[in-house]
Amino acid sequence: MRSTVSPIGRFRWLLFVPLVLAGHRPDLYLIPLKGTGPSSRLVGTAKLTPARSPFGVATTRDGQFVFEVEVDVPALPPPTSFGASATTFVVWIASAQLDRIEKVGALVPGASTRGRVAMPKFMVVITAEPDARGARWTGPIVMRGNSPSSYLTNFSGHTMFNGGVPQ
16 A cells, blocks of 8 residues: 655754654753752742854863853842851852862842853852852852763662662
């Protein structure tokens, strides 16, 4: 029995099916932020956008891509619920090893906080701080999220997989 589907009909399916399947993949430029500890129900997002440059995509001198990051948390409890000295929330970008930490800025619930990031693997960290002017965080971590590049981490060398003995 011959198929009655025209070549154009087959072509439409070849375009339609991958587009539907692609719609179910996670958006790699949207980092979900999740609350920690007692604030575990908090949610937010950090949206990454490639930074502009006269040459197309911006990079650092050593070749790292530069992204604009826009952090948005629709609702937060009062900062004082994380300690009597806490007066504001601050967004930080930290390298995977925590050896490099950069402040993005103060976070106001319902408004976006914007900054730049140029690290291959990083975390977005939101802390409750006594002041937004500090160079390092001192307060508790309220929310966090990992960059999409951390999804590609190889854990084969982790101590959990080699009998618990550090290498």
